[in-house]
Amino acid sequence: xxxxxxxxxxLLGGVILAGLVWEGAVVAxxxxxxxxxxxxxxxxxxxxxxxxxxxxxxRTAAETLIGFAAGTAxxxxxxxxxxxxxxLRDMLLPVFIVSQTIPVIAFGALVVMWFGNTLLAxxxxxxxxxxxxxxxxxxxxxxxxxxxxxxxxxxxxxxPRQILLRLQLPMALPQIFVAxxxxxxxxxxxxxxxxxxxxxxxxxxxxxxAMYNENVEALWAAILCAALLGTAFYALVAWAERRIVFWGxxx
Amino acid sequence: xxxxxLLAATGAAAATPFIRPAGAQTLVRASLRLKWLxxxxxxxxxxAHQKGYYRETGIDLTINPGGPNLLTENLVASGADTFxxxxxxxxxxxxxxxxxxxxxxxxxxxxxxxxxxARADGPxxxxxxxxxxxxxxxxxxxxxxxxxxxxxxxxxxxxxxxQPQQVSVQPFVDRQIDVVTATRYNEFFTLMSRVGRxxxxxxxxxDHGITFPRDTVIVSEQTARDRPQMVQGFxxxxxxxxxxxxxxxxxxxxxxxxxxxxLNRPHQEFxxxxxxxxxxxxxxxxNGLFWIDRPVIQAAHDFFRQHEVIKTPLDLAAAFNSxxxxxxxxxxxxx
Amino acid sequence: xxxPPSPLLELRGLSKRFGAVQALDSFGLDVQPGxxxxxxxxxxxxxxxxxxxxxxxxxxxxxxxxxxxxxxxHARELLGQVSFMPQRDLLLPWRNVVDNAxxxxxxxGANRREARAKALSMLPEFxxxxxxxxxxxxxxxxxxxxxxxxxxxxxxxxxxLLDEPFGALDALTRSMMQRWLLDVWQRHRRTILFITHxxxxxxxxxxxxxxxxxxxxxxxxxREVNLPRPRAPELLTAPEFTAIKREVLDAIEEEAMKSFISxxxxxx
Numbered sequence: 001x002x003x004x005x006x007x008x009x010x011l012l013g014g015v016i017l018a019g020l021v022w023e024g025a026v027v028a029x030x031x032x033x034x035x036x037x038x039x040x041x042x043x044x045x046x047x048x049x050x051x052x053x054x055x056x057x058x059r060t061a062a063e064t065l066i067g068f069a070a071g072t073a074x075x076x077x078x079x080x081x082x083x084x085x086x087x088l089r090d091m092l093l094p095v096f097i098v099s100q101t102i103p104v105i106a107f108g109a110l111v112v113m114w115f116g117n118t119l120l121a122x123x124x125x126x127x128x129x130x131x132x133x134x135x136x137x138x139x140x141x142x143x144x145x146x147x148x149x150x151x152x153x154x155x156x157x158x159x160p161r162q163i164l165l166r167l168q169l170p171m172a173l174p175q176i177f178v179a180x181x182x183x184x185x186x187x188x189x190x191x192x193x194x195x196x197x198x199x200x201x202x203x204x205x206x207x208x209x210a211m212y213n214e215n216v217e218a219l220w221a222a223i224l225c226a227a228l229l230g231t232a233f234y235a236l237v238a239w240a241e242r243r244i245v246f247w248g249x250x251x
Numbered sequence: 252x253x254x255x256x257l258l259a260a261t262g263a264a265a266a267t268p269f270i271r272p273a274g275a276q277t278l279v280r281a282s283l284r285l286k287w288l289x290x291x292x293x294x295x296x297x298x299a300h301q302k303g304y305y306r307e308t309g310i311d312l313t314i315n316p317g318g319p320n321l322l323t324e325n326l327v328a329s330g331a332d333t334f335x336x337x338x339x340x341x342x343x344x345x346x347x348x349x350x351x352x353x354x355x356x357x358x359x360x361x362x363x364x365x366x367x368x369a370r371a372d373g374p375x376x377x378x379x380x381x382x383x384x385x386x387x388x389x390x391x392x393x394x395x396x397x398x399x400x401x402x403x404x405x406x407x408x409x410x411x412x413x414q415p416q417q418v419s420v421q422p423f424v425d426r427q428i429d430v431v432t433a434t435r436y437n438e439f440f441t442l443m444s445r446v447g448r449x450x451x452x453x454x455x456x457x458d459h460g461i462t463f464p465r466d467t468v469i470v471s472e473q474t475a476r477d478r479p480q481m482v483q484g485f486x487x488x489x490x491x492x493x494x495x496x497x498x499x500x501x502x503x504x505x506x507x508x509x510x511x512x513x514l515n516r517p518h519q520e521f522x523x524x525x526x527x528x529x530x531x532x533x534x535x536x537x538n539g540l541f542w543i544d545r546p547v548i549q550a551a552h553d554f555f556r557q558h559e560v561i562k563t564p565l566d567l568a569a570a571f572n573s574x575x576x577x578x579x580x581x582x583x584x585x586x
Numbered sequence: 587x588x589x590p591p592s593p594l595l596e597l598r599g600l601s602k603r604f605g606a607v608q609a610l611d612s613f614g615l616d617v618q619p620g621x622x623x624x625x626x627x628x629x630x631x632x633x634x635x636x637x638x639x640x641x642x643x644x645x646x647x648x649x650x651x652x653x654x655x656x657x658x659x660h661a662r663e664l665l666g667q668v669s670f671m672p673q674r675d676l677l678l679p680w681r682n683v684v685d686n687a688x689x690x691x692x693x694x695g696a697n698r699r700e701a702r703a704k705a706l707s708m709l710p711e712f713x714x715x716x717x718x719x720x721x722x723x724x725x726x727x728x729x730x731x732x733x734x735x736x737x738x739x740x741x742x743x744x745x746x747l748l749d750e751p752f753g754a755l756d757a758l759t760r761s762m763m764q765r766w767l768l769d770v771w772q773r774h775r776r777t778i779l780f781i782t783h784x785x786x787x788x789x790x791x792x793x794x795x796x797x798x799x800x801x802x803x804x805x806x807x808x809r810e811v812n813l814p815r816p817r818a819p820e821l822l823t824a825p826e827f828t829a830i831k832r833e834v835l836d837a838i839e840e841e842a843m844k845s846f847i848s849x850x851x852x853x854x
Contacts, residue, residue, distance in 0.1 A: 034421060034445075045513070052512040105320055113331045116282075117315050149676050155641040156690040156741065157666020166693070170680050198316045200289065200510055208318060209288050209511060214419060214441045218513045247679035247723055 034216050042224060045217040052206065057225055060203040063119055063191035064233065067126020068183055075131040075183075076176065079138020080164075089139070100132050104193050112197040122194035122202070126187035133186070137179035141172025174248075177241040184237045188230050203229065278306065279481060281333035282313040284323045286466065289316045289511040291519035292436055292526040293336070294503030299492025301506050308484030327469050328353050334485055339465030340551050341392045344561055347570045352472040355571045356482055357489075357541030358548075359466035360526070361533035364434045365393045367400070367454040368423070368442055375429060375452065378404035378459065384429040387416035392463070393432050399461040399554055400454065420445070436525035440518050462533070463551050464544060475572060482575045490540050490584055497527050497586050531586045539584025543573045592656050594619045594745055594777050595640065600650035601802075602635050609635040610646070611802035617777060619744065624780045624792035626834065628842045632803025633781045637749050640779065641670040655744075666694065669743040669776075673750045675734035677722040683709075683733050684718045690741035705740060711770065712736045728759045735767070739774065748780045752787070761819065764790060768817060785834050786822060789813075795830070797837040800845035807837040 022039045025031065033041070046053050078096075082089035108125055115121035145168050153163050195204025203225050210218035285293050296314055299305055305312040315332060317323060323335035324346040336359065337343060343355045367386070369375040375384060381401055388394050398408065416431065420438050423431035424445045433439040442451060456462070468489075470482055496503035504519045534544035548571060555561045576584065593616040602610040609632040617623050627633055638644040639652070642664035646652060652659060654667065669690070677686045687708075688701040709715045712732045722730055731751060738746055751767075752760045764787060771778060782788050788795045789811055797807035813826060821827050 034419075049512040109320055112321065113326065113329055116331065117313075146676070148672055148674065151638070151641075151643050152670065152672055152676050153689075153693065154643060154665060155668070155670040156693045158693045162693055166689070167678065170678070196318050196320055198284065198318050198321055200316060205288075205316075205511075206513055209513060211418060212288060212319070213290075213437070213515060213518065215513075215515055215518075218515075221513075245680075247721060 034214075037217050037220055041217050042220045045221045046224070053221065053225055055201055056203045056206050056222075057229060059119070059201045060122075060188070060191050060195065060226075061229055061233075063122035063194065063202070064126055064188045064229070066119070066123040067128075067190055068130050068187040068233075070123065071127045071130025071183055071187060072134055072180060074127070075134025075179070076138050078131065078135040079142060079172075079176075080169075082135070082139050083142040083168075096132055096135065099128075104129065104190065105196075108193055108197050111194065117197070117199045121197075122191045122199075125194035126190035129186040129190040130183035133179040133182050134176065137175045138172055141175030142168050144175065145171045174245045177237070177245055180237050181234065181241070184233045185230060188226070188233060192226060277309045278311045279309055279478075280311045280313075281481065281485070282315055283334040283336065283485075284315045284321070284326050284332035285317045286323050286336045286338055287317045289507060290437075290514070291504050291507045291523040292466075294496045294507050294523055294526075295489060295493030296336075297492075297506040297510060298495050298503055299488045301509070302492065302495070304488035304491045305485070308488045310481060310484055310488070312485075324351055324353055324469065327471055330471065330473075333470065333474060333481075335469045337467045337469045339392050340463055340467060340548050341395060341465075341555065341560075343467050343469065343570055344552060344555055344565060346469075347565050348561055348563070353469045354472055354475045354569070355467045355469050355543065356475065356575045357468040357486055358464045358543050359468065359541060360529040361462075361464055361531075361535045361542070361544060361547075362529050363396055363456045363461065363463045364436065364465055364526075364529055365396050365456060366433055366435055366439065367397060367430050367456075368433050368439070369430050369452045369454070370426075370446075371450050371452045373429065373452070378406070378454065381406055381430065382410050383412075385412045385414065386430040386432075387414045387422065387428050388432040389416055392465075395555065395558065395560060396456050396461055396463055397432070398558065399463075400456045400459045403459045403461070435529065436522035439525070440521050461554075462547050464533075464547055468541065475575075479575060479578075483578045486541060486575055487579055487583070490579070493530065493540055494586060496523070497531070500524065500527070535586070539576075539581055540586055541576060541584070543571050543576065545571070545573075593617055593653075594621075594655060595779075596651065596653035597640075598651040600636075600639065600652065601647045602632070602639065602644065603647055608802035610639075611804050612650075613798075613804055615796060615805065615808075617745070617779060619777055620775050622771060622778045622780065622791060622793045623796060624782060624788035624794070625796045625798060626782055626785060626788045626838060627798030627803065627806070628800050628838065628845050629783075630801055630845070631798045631841070632801055633798060634749065636798075636803065637670070637747050637779075637781060640664065640745075641668055641747055642666075667743060668745045668747055669738045669741045670747045671734055671738040671749060671751055673753055675722075675730040677730055677733055679722050682719050682721050683714055683725070686722065686733050687736045687740055689737055694741075701740070705736065708736060708740065712739075713766070728755055728763065731755060731763065735770075739770070739776075744777055746776050746778045748778060750781050750783065753783065760784075760787070765817075765819070767791065768815070772816065785831055785838065789827060789830050789834065790817060790822065795834055797834055797841070800841040800848075806841055807834065809834060 019039050026036055026038045082093060104125065107128060111121045111124050115124060149167060150163055153167055158166070192202070192204035192207065195202035196208055199205050203222055206218065206222040207226070210222055283296060285296070300312055300314055323337045324342060326332045327335035328346070328351040340358070343353070346353050374380060378401060381404070386397065388397050394413065397413070401411070414428070420431055420433065420441050422428050423442070431438070431442070433442055468486070475482060500520065500523050503523050504516065507519060508514055508516065530540060533547065534542045545567070548567060552561070552565060552567060556564060595617040597613060597615045600610055600613040601608070613636060625633055625636070635644065639646050639661050642661050645661045652661060654664060678689065681689070684702050684705045687705040688698070691701040692698060706718060709718055712735065714729060714732060714736070717725065717729065725733070735751060738748070752763050755763060768791060780791060792811050795809045795811060796805060797809070798804065799806040809830060811830060813821060
């Protein structure tokens with residue numbers, strides 16, 4: 001059997017074991033359902049209206065991915081611009097920092113006024129939480145390139161553009177990926193929080209409805225969906241990191 | 252394609268939006284912001300929407316749920332939403348005092364939706380027994396209902412402990428507090444299912460002369476002034492939806508659960524029954540659904556003035572506009 | 587040896603000051619085409635400053651003369667004109683051996699396929715046969731250094747600047763690399779300016795050894811190494827070699843003492 005298949009099998013075994021421990025603990029210790037329901041009850045709740053959870057998962061995933069992609073693109077671009085134009089960096093970076101001190105709840109209320117209950121509005125909140133760490137880490141990564149390395153390329157007659165594309169940007173990738181892993185989690189949080197501002201579909205909507213109706217099984221069902229989505233997305237980013245930054249943190 | 256053909260094609264494409272089926276030409280886009288998450292307490296709006304009643308009155312309506320972080324009055328005043336189902340008469344007062352340009356065009360719940368719940372086997376038997384006890388409530392309106400009700404028994408703010416109530420009623424279930432606030436259609440259901448109806452003692456504000464009508468339909472002053480026809484049409488369609496729901500609760504719950512399938516059906520059915528009772532109570536019995544009962548609203552206003560929740564008297568004639576309702580025949584408004 | 591009329595590189599009265607620090611002071615040196623010149627000196631004597639100027643990375647202070655191929659020029663005009671190898675290999679971790687070796691050629695716009703083919707054909711000579719697809723983190727220190735040298739050789743310029751290329755290697759690897767370098771140099775006949783801390787290495791490799799003074803850097807001693815080539819390891823113990831070494835060491839000792847005393851503040 002291939003090592004990847006073995007790893008997947010081990011993971012599956014671990015998940016099943018954790019599920020059994022959960023189920024067993026709730027029954028054995030008589031934990032009251034409003035503190036922690038049985039896993040089987042939660043899965044039953046999902047099986048009862050699978051369409052709602054599937055639609056919520058898709059919608060939230062779309063919001064997260066759009067916000068994350070935009071945050072990554074703008075973050076890297078910001079990092080590049082700030083790296084090349086320190087004056088602009090000194091002018092704008094403090095503004096960005098201030099923007100990040102706005103609680104996401106307050107920002108969400110504004111976004112609803114601007115964009116209404118659209119997919120875009122949620123993506124904007126996911127974007128808002130993602131672009132800043134990516135900006136900062138891109139700048140950090142670009143600035144941390146060994147000056148001797150730059151000098152070597154200059155001695156070969158490299159133009160600033162060649163130095164950027166062949167040296168600085170690839171060298172900044174490990175640092176950028178640190179922010180992307182963080183952004184993967186944050187963009188999901190942003191999308192879910194965005195759904196708390198009045199919408200019909202999404203994991204955040206399911207969470208809110210379950211919470212305020214004190215429907216504990218539905219609450220845990222929504223939490224499971226969020227965890228599933230968050231884990232899958234994080235794993236995707238981590239996989240991309242291993243493929244792209246295969247040399248690791250060697251330098 | 253030569254240039255002339257291209258131009259002709261472009262012209263045709265540009266003209267397309269104007270060539271619409273007759274009757275749909277006057278459809279106006281509008282949105283309704285609910286005061287809370289999608290639930291059976293809003294069934295009438297969903298039924299009217301799904302049965303096309305709003306379209307028939309020329310409105311292409313989007314229903315936006317509310318939530319814990321949204322203030323309907325702000326969204327309507329800023330123009331983000333056309334119609335709003337706002338918290339209550341007290342929310343309208345507060346918004347008008349802040350000079351938000353909103354107008355109330357109808358009131359959904361004629362009675363106070365809040366009740367105060369104690370243990371049947373506990374020490375609280377009358378309002379006077381609230382003295383020295385710990386009560387949790389919401390500081391978004393329910394707190395004034397409580398103060399008003401206890402004032403009837405001669406209790407003042409310092410005579411009991413009033414704490415903000417969290418999302419869950421569990422502290423009451425676990426006997427950590429003496430009295431909990433519940434809406435008749437939401438928390439009360441949870442309390443019944445966890446403690447049992449027979450183990451609860453319920454204090455109803457309206458039994459003690461405190462009536463705060465709640466769930467007000469609001470529009471911006473600009474909408475009220477410039478598009479009275481649309482407001483009338485909205486109310487006509489809404490009342491039509493609610494009449495259907497009150498005649499057939501099951502269809503109402505179905506309509507809501509088609510939008511939010513994970514809701515608990517027994518709870519939603521209970522909610523709709525309770526919400527229906529609040530809608531047909533008081534002045535609505537004589538004047539129809541969404542009636543603006545001016546004497547009751549005046550009394551609520553005076554109560555808030557007396558407790559200095561409102562610093563200056565408000566122009567209630569301007570804040571509550573019955574003209575849209577009155578444009579509809581009374582027979583059409585009766586439940 | 588009769589001197590040809592036109593040196594490849596001429597430095598006269600070259601000075602460089604960084605703030606309060608005078609790194610170079612009236613440094614002068616001629617390098618003939620095909621010559622292997624080694625530079626030794628105490629730590630911090632301005633060897634790297636000298637190299638940065640010749641590589642085009644730093645401008646010398648006004649007043650000195652810098653001539654390359656008989657033409658006076660600014661240091662920056664030398665960017666892309668000399669083949670520079672810094673102390674560390676500075677390989678790019680995401681490029682395999684071949685792609686690291688052709689980095690400089692890629693930057694000057696060479697056809698990538700042709701550059702790769704040429705690099706592949708040079709691999710055996712650099713002891714890297716079969717390693718073309720390996721990444722730097724999979725290589726030993728000696729191999730990485732050879733990849734860096736290959737990158738320097740592939741960037742075909744008349745003047746090569748090698749800044750302590752074997753400094754980080756163990757003694758055994760280092761002496762093998764020295765002989766290998768001489769071998770490669772004799773076949774390719776480039777002009778080499780080579781910085782080292784190691785006096786044996788400087789004499790063993792060079793046609794000429796330049797000893798620099800303690801800071802500010804200037805020429806303390808210029809010593810011809812008139813030992814026959816090709817040179818074998820036994821040369822290191824030959825009396826002619828030891829004589830030169832004595833002379834070079836004396837000069838370095840004197841400078842090292844000066845910088846030690848001024849460093850500790852023991853001298854008036």
